[in-house]
Amino acid sequence: RRATESNKAEFAAKRAELEKAAAAKLAESQAQGEKLGGTTIKLTQKAGVDGRLFGSVTNHDVAEELNKQGYKVVKSQVRMPNGPIKVVGDSTVSVSLHTDVVVDITVTVYGETA
Template sequence: MKVVLLENVKNVGNKGDIVEVKDGYGRNFLIKTNKGVIGNKENIAKAEKEKAEEAKKLEEERQEAIALAKKIDQTEINITERAGEDGKLFGSVTSKDITEALEKQKGIKVDKRKVELEMPIRNVGRIEVKIKTHQGIMGNLTVVVKGEA
């Protein structure tokens, strides 16, 4: 029996997949619990159309992420913090500080969890920070940390 899955089912398939299952499993579990519908021509065509739309949407998101990464690559932000004479900051610059400065100075909104800092920045200077815009797509932001007395 062919069934079009309406949601992810463990060991069977993912949402939108057209799977071949035993008649009893399809009728008594998948269809009764609204996890799937009978795999007739209309339902199969609908599922394939939805999958194509989803793939198109994902590709659009990926293209937007690539454009954002290119924009971030060309961006430089300045952050001023209190620092000692030796160039060490009294506090530190965190991913939250970077995202706030990026939004305020350049109008680019990024989630602070997307900023990849191994450790908070504790010294004055020019630092390259990686920002993940999409799965596998990274932008390099230049952060200039200046000290003030």
């Protein structure tokens, strides 16, 4: 395509529309991040007497619990820097709501004896 005046105007209109949509998405993510930041979720898993879990708590489990609490989060947004949680106790997990909005939450895992 040539850079004619009509093509330049069309490009500018599309660009403005995309920038407006991106700004709206960022604002929505920031609002959700303010609500979500500092949240503690509690999960119960079967565990041995030494506090090690049978299995592990994954990003899927965390996202599922956050969705139950009313937050719209998909598992790909949940970042577990140390991998899946395999022991009872508190762990910090990051939730990436937007490229510019990352919040930390606390996941408390309780052991349930088999």
